[in-house]
Amino acid sequence: MSEADEHHTEDTGADAAEQPMTMAAFRGSFYYGEHADLQFKYLAEFDDTRAADAIxxxxxxxxxxxxxxxxxALRSRLVELQVAGYAPSEPVEPSVDDAPFTPLSGPLAEQRLALITAGGVFDRDDDPMGPDGPTQEESLALIKDFLRGTPTLSTIAVDTPPERLTARHPGYDARTAQRDPDTVFPLTHLRAAAAEGRVQLADEHYAFTGATSQRRLEQQVAPRWAEHMAAREVDVVFLVAT
Amino acid sequence: MSVFIRAFEHRAVQLQVPRTLVTPHLMGRTIGPVGDRARQRAVVDAALELLEEATTGAALRRFAPPT
Structure with missing residues (x-):
């Protein structure tokens, strides 16, 4: 018997003494539980059979x-499963009374654009939670604090290289954005578009953590952010939702 | 101009977002997969096109990846 097999036998013995995990508990554990995985937390929304089939x-x-x-093919299937996992249980109706629309004031090439992401991106030297801010992994345990808190706007200069950027977000697996910030903060591509004369870019671009108090975001913070951008002569905002 | 993934398309509808591009990507990869520069740039270009072309509020367009 190999060393690995011996460990396996020991583990099996220990597990046998515990209550077996039910399927409901297993799929639920992906949602901030024992098997917390922000890429698959929607499994908690499936019934047992559907979760088992998906896995x-x-x-x-x-x-x-x-x-x-x-x-x-795997990516496509994962998207389908994610769409099913977040599907609304009732028909979708607008939750706001109006749908403001502002036409462009001129050709796109003459517009000054600012990028803003809800993906929790920030400059490594300017952590919005301070120099000892939590890691991505640690942030999961703080999800309730994030959802009750006031969002902070991170400012990212237009010439910031991608390697200076990182991300933290307790609602999605921000290791993706740590590997490649352009997945949720496509400043590299917007700089390229600007270099081609497609659009102009503002000096500042922005990020916040979308897992936050939506009421404070809508009623208190976002209007101030809009004023901040307007004061910097931003014409259009490119928002990336996560 | 906003970009949402398909899983949250209904949120854009609920919020009546003025201009929404919906991408067939996973959560955390709204603009495209890690390292897929071509896909990411195509999404940015499609978003800028929607910004130029939308003439009414709540305009929603689904991004169709190049085949």
Whole structure:
């Protein structure tokens, strides 16, 4: 028997003495529980059969990808599962009374654009939670504090290189944005578009953590942010939701 | 101009966002997969096109990846 097998036997013995985890508890544990995984937290919304089928299907597809290296089918299926996981339980109706629309004041090439993401991106040297701010992993335990808190606007200079950026967000797995900030903060691509004369860019761009008090965001903070941008002669805002 | 993933398309409808581009991407990758520069740039270009072309509020367009 190998050392690994011995450990496995020991683990099995220990587990047998505990209550077996039910399927409901297992799928629920992806939502800030024992198996917390922000990429799959929607499994908590599925019933047992649907969750079991989804997990089995994804594992089978992972096995295929190991051999083929083709991620497209797996990515597409994961998107479908995520859409199902977040599908509203009732028909969607507007939750606001109006839909303000401001036409562009001129050609896009003459517009001064600011980027803002809800993805919790920030300059490594300017952590909105201070120099000892929590890591991405630590932020999960703080989700309730985030949801009750007042959002902070991070300012990111237009010439900030991507390697200076990082991200933290207790609502999605921000390790993705840590690996590539352009996944939620496409400043690199907007700089390229500006260099081609497609649009002009403001000197400042912005980020906040979307997992926050929506009431404070809407009623207190966002109007101040809009005034801040207008004072810097921003014509249009490019918002990335996460 | 806003970009949402498909899983949250209903949020843009609820909020009557003036101009929304919906992408077929996973949460945390609204603009595109990690390292996929071509896809990310295509999304940015599509968003700028919608910004130029939308003439009424609550305009929603789904991003169609190049085939």
């Amino acid at each position: 089995a299907e994804v594992l089978a597809m992972v096995g295929e990808v190991v051999d083929t290296g083709d991620l497209d």
